[in-house]
Amino acid sequence: MKRKWWHDKVAYQIYPKSFLDTNGDGIGDLKGIISKLDYLKELGIDIIWLSPVYESPFVDQGYDISDYYKIAEQFGTMDDFDTLVAEMKKRGMHLIMDLVVNHCSDKHEWFQKALADPDGPYAGYFYFREGKDGKAPSNYRSYFGGSAWTKVPGTNKYYLHTFAKEQPDLNWENPVVRKKIYEMINWWFEKGISGFRIDAIINIKKNLDFPSFPADGDDGLVSCDKMLASAHGIGTFLEEMKHETFDKYDAFTVGEVFHLKEDELREFIGEDGHFSTKFDFSAHVLSYGEHGWYDAPALDFNRWRTALFDTQKADLTVGFEANIIENHDEPRGATHYLPAHARNEAGVKMLAATYFLLRGIPFIYQGQEIGMTNCVRNDISEYDDISTKDQYQAALNAGCSKEAALHACYENSRDNARTPMQWDNSLHGGFTTGTPWLAENPNYTKINVTDQLNRPDSVLSFYKELIALRKAPEYVETFTYGTFAAAYEDVDHMFAYYRTNEETGQRILVAGNFGTDTVTLPLEKPADRVLLTNGKTADVILTRNRESASLVLGSCDCVVLLLGQ
Structure with a gap:
């Protein structure tokens, strides 16, 4: 495998609107991010992924872009952005932007011109189609509910939007559109960024026949995913984009890619794949309900562990996955992936260690x-x-009580990840001196950065140790390029695996006990060293004699062990 500059890096996603507000308007801004770069550097961060800061009406929190070349005034100015890039470079850090090019905002100049002349050239920047029998061209449901087609005023034409009606899909079949997108991408590279997180990229290839499918709900509609799954040839677009943009700048790119077929993995993240990496959503999709959040299944530990381990095994000879337990579109991992008895600092540390040391970024x-x-x-x-409000209404329509519908939102809402960052225990968690755009989580008085900076046993301190361990010269090769092998899969609620450097023979065991009972694990070899524990008990109890060695893990204990050779 060719070694890349990003292979051994640790990335951090910033949701700018909720990170830190410096002017009291209740919205986070670029100056707030700049002021916390030293905090992130000390944490051990190499790459910052910045969620959209482009000009936008914010129907979908900035994922509806009205001008790709401007910074939204809520976040600051282009000078502020340039300062951010410069300050990051001083600290040896890399910035990646959010690339949202499946769709734009209905306020974008292109779409406004298309509406003004539905038969003109700008209509060809989008998917304008004639209706059928006074209805939409086909029966697709958008991701945010309702038809994925909206009528163009004064015509029999409809435009396609797989997301909100204010987010018209761009027509990638049009070479002029692709050329303009590539020009925009390269413009940002010239400003000094190092890559992109690429939003909803699978959606850019459509089945141009736009056939209807059997309905999958009482509304007579079918998920637009059905149409997208019937499309073929997306690789041609992705390879062209890579050749025209990413390859020219040795860029780090991470794709938001769902539902890949097994034989497509190498095409997407192999050595010469479309992207550097993609997010592993195998765990997230386990929480999908058949009809929505209201009938989403509870997390099953065995299914979760199997999903993550299967991804690791599939990637071994292909490339690197981007490993996450939460992002701006998901609930908080500390709530979602931990059973009730583990929703404490020990459990949060355990979750951190077990996901963080998997093979990948x-x-x-x-x-x-x-x-x-x-x-x-x-x-x-x-x-x-917008998605939470749609899911709440879907729950009510299905007969759920208000309480049950709200509980489904508590479990699954994207707003769980969008509450303001909790910096200290002052009003609004130190996020703003004004009124925050979204109310803070009341637990900021107990969970905040300032408190944890002052405690060597805090979750924050543990993350610093964890990152330092992954980067330590003695172990970085194993954690970066070492193989993965599942361990103790027959032990109930045990999340354990080996990372092995096949050249040196260095072998490291990572293990976390997500159950309630103490477990004794026989070790294949005596441990040379305890590299890290979550400190729940007096470290971890190791027993050793001439004949055998074992590891004792209590509930919520986790350990990283260097095994003897």
């Missing part, structure tokens, strides 16, 4: 490093997310 989402949790809301009006 670890991503941390803001607040994850202090164990931020889901947030209870008392009414749907307290949520801001």
Whole structure:
């Protein structure tokens, strides 16, 4: 495998609107990010993924872009952005932007021109199609509910939007559109960024016949995923984009890619793949309900462990995955992936260690490093997310009570990850001196950065140790390029695996006990050294004699062991 500059790096996602507000308007800004670069550097972060800061009406929190070349005034100015890039470079850090090119905002100049002349050239930048029998061209449901087709005023034409109606899909079949997108991408590279996280990229290839499919709901509609799954040839677009942009700048690119077929993995993240890496969503998709959040299944530990381990095994001879336990579109990992008995600092540390040392590029989402949790809301009006409001209504329509519908939102809402960053125990968690755009989680008085900076046994301190261990000269080769092998899969609620450097023979065991009972694990070899524990007990009890060696893990204990050779 060719070695790349990003292979041994640790990434951190910033959701700018909720990170830190410096002007009191209740919205985070670029100056807030700049002021915390030393905090992130000390944590051990190499790459920052910045969620969208482009000009936008914020129907979908900035993922509806009205001008790809401007910074939204809520976040600051282009000078602020240039300062951010410069300050990061001083610290040896890399910035990657969010690339949102499946769709734009309906306020974008291109779409406004298309509406003004539905038969003109700009209509060809989008998917304008004639209706059928006074109805939409086909029966697709958008991701945010309702038809994926909206009528163009004064015509019999409809435009396609797989997300909100304010997010018209761009027509990638049009070479002029592709050329303009590539020009924009390269413009940002010239400003000094190092790559992109690429949003909803699988959606860019459509089945141009736009056939209807059998409905999968009482609304007579079918998920737009059905149409997308019937499309073929996306690789041609992705390879062209890579050749025209990413390859020219030795860029780090991470794709938001769902539902890959097994034989497509190498095409996407192999040595010459479309992207450097992609996010592993194998765990996230386990929480999908058949009809929505209201019938989403509870997390099953064995299914979760198997999903992650299967991804690791599939990647071994192919490439690197980007490993996450949360992001701006998911609930908090400390709530979602931990059973009730483990929702404490020991459990959060255990979850951190077991995911972070998997093979691949670890991503941390803001607040994850202090164990931020889901947030209870008392009414749907307290949520801001378009998807949450749609899912709440879907639950009510299915006969759920208000309480049950709200609980589904508590479990699954994207707003769980979007509550303001909890910096200290002052008003609004130190996020703003004004009124935050989204109310903070009330537990900021107990879970915040300032408190944890002052405690050597805190979650934040543990993350620093964890990152330092992954980068330590003695172990970086094993954690970066070492193989993965599952361990103790027959032990109930045990999340354990080996990372092995096949050249040196160095072998490291990572193990976490997600159950309630103490477990004794026979070790294949005596341990040379305890590299890290979550400190729940007096380290970890190791027993050793001439004949055998074993490891004793209590509930929520985790350990990283260097095994003897």
